Amino acid sequence: MTVTIKDVAKLANVAPSTVSRVIADNPRISEETKIRVRKAMEKLGYHPNLIARSLASKSTQSIGLVMPSSADKVFQNPFFPEVIRGISKGAHEKEYSLYWSTGETTDEIYEGVVQMVQGRRVDGLVLLYSRFDDEVVNYLQKNNFPFVVIGKPYKDIEQITHVDNDNFRASKEVTEYLIGLGHERIAFVGGSLSLVVTIDRLLGYETAIKNAGLPNRDEYISNEEFLKEGGQEAITELLSLSEPPTALVVADDLMALGVVNKLDEIGKVVPDDISVVSFNNVLLTEISRPPLTSVDINIFRLGYEAAKNLIEKVEDPQEPVKRIIIPHQLIKRQSCGEIEA
């Protein structure tokens, strides 16, 4: 039925192994037989069976993606499409495909990872998140399977190749920016504390506050989910304080949008009544009104470098552990204002 290497061999009057060599463009095959074989392939419409090849060569030319759990909610965040786009680009350049197991809960995800790894479906994995006590990381380390994480690993930083931003510094800079505008009551609205990125951003914020000699108020720190509802809940609490903040560092654009929206409902205007800066600089920040001042973390490149470095590691296991820091940049738009002294 389907045309195999043998059919080609027969037609070209060579051994199957020769055909295989032609496919691999093995230099020790004479040009003429190559041509003959290629003609035969053409004529029969031959295409290699990649599954068979994988089995024999122990390489699939594909990399697996591991999404955070609760994929339902999180996927609404434009971060993921963008990072995947970067990964896709990086993979494509090396002619790799993407594979993706379909779990929802943490357990299902873990099970999916095991399937991909033990099932030999992928040559390596990229983790699209980094959270504390992630058993996926433990599993991969134990099995010595190639992987890279996007974000900062929660442990063994020196031993895990990862692609990250300097979130601590970014968050510190952003907070300093607000301080420079005259703000003294600055709140932090972060995402889940189980994500490493949240901690880094929180730390950066706190450091800036401390350095400026401002009081560190617990009630100014709020941690919700990485989505718009989270932002909305946070804001109501913050505004009910006796001394409500005049500026907000929000750890995610989508959340910030929720915040701005809620503020608008309440009748507070950004940036006149309250300033907002956030992270990620996704498309939405431009569309928002006012356009959001946000830290561009170069999501695409995060994904691109992750794929690229993973593949390098897959193809050369000797490749050293790497830590890649993607530069960030504060994009000033119109959600921050100066405070009158």
Next chain:
Amino acid sequence: MTVTIKDVAKLANVAPSTVSRVIADNPRISEETKIRVRKAMEKLGYHPNLIARSLASKSTQSIGLVMPSSADKVFQNPFFPEVIRGISKGAHEKEYSLYWSTGETTDEIYEGVVQMVQGRRVDGLVLLYSRFDDEVVNYLQKNNFPFVVIGKPYKDIEQITHVDNDNFRASKEVTEYLIGLGHERIAFVGGSLSLVVTIDRLLGYETAIKNAGLPNRDEYISNEEFLKEGGQEAITELLSLSEPPTALVVADDLMALGVVNKLDEIGKVVPDDISVVSFNNVLLTEISRPPLTSVDINIFRLGYEAAKNLIEKVEDPQEPVKRIIIPHQLIKRQSCGEIEA
């Protein structure tokens, strides 16, 4: 090195084939040997090599995704994450994984499809778009490879299983809704005319206009890309008309957001000066100010049904061609106003 079926067989004192049968939970294996074998598997930490299984069984338990080209831009549209989420859910229920080749241009995409199909990497495909003269569709039909399209196929509707909305009717209803509010100058801002969905929505709009006895003005019909910039360009042209529209039917939320944004810049207020309805009802519509009136097309379900029906077809080639229409619903928010007579 890696533990195979043979190792398990040895430990359990059975033949490899028996182990294989235990894995498949073959009923003609006695309970006791099943238990014995399972213990051995456990002890050795055995996991089946899915590649080997695929080769032997000629089934991969995975389905491929085909994205529209120019994946760079299009992926910014929240439509895609959401359909993929649906597909993922549908696939997961049947224990399928997702596979994804990584091309950017139309040609690369096509090549990727051929690889997936001939390479036997996937059991079926879902096309996440539908456009005219799509060679991918031709190729799949010619090779009689299982696939379903999300949207309406550009040809052979009766022979291609697809999952779609009744976009014609939805668009007609939406236009009638505006007409009911008193609008007589209604413009249509659509996406690329090479997408089937655009045509359907345009037709629905035109039909409603005609039925209401309103003039059909060419200058009220504008087609741009499915993104926010498109919406912004469209609006400047429309407003420069001698008789600018008082209401807009916009074929995509993201585009609508661009429109509203632009309008705001110009100083026009929605819905007082101009009404806007759009399609898809993605998360953004709620966050927007004003919240957008939009047609909920149930993107998730579009993806879910696509996966489910594809898998049914994969597992039973006798499965008849199906056309699945996902219901839509107009979600009224605050972007439409009545016109004073």
Next chain:
DNA sequence: TTGTAGGCGTTATCAG
């Protein structure tokens, strides 16, 4: 109920 043997389509190892 279980074992034997051949095959799935390639690649890789050895010869020659």
Next chain:
DNA sequence: CTGATAACGCCTACAA
């Protein structure tokens, strides 16, 4: 430079 032959790990008749 090319050809046998043996893997790769699993599945599935066919036998027993």
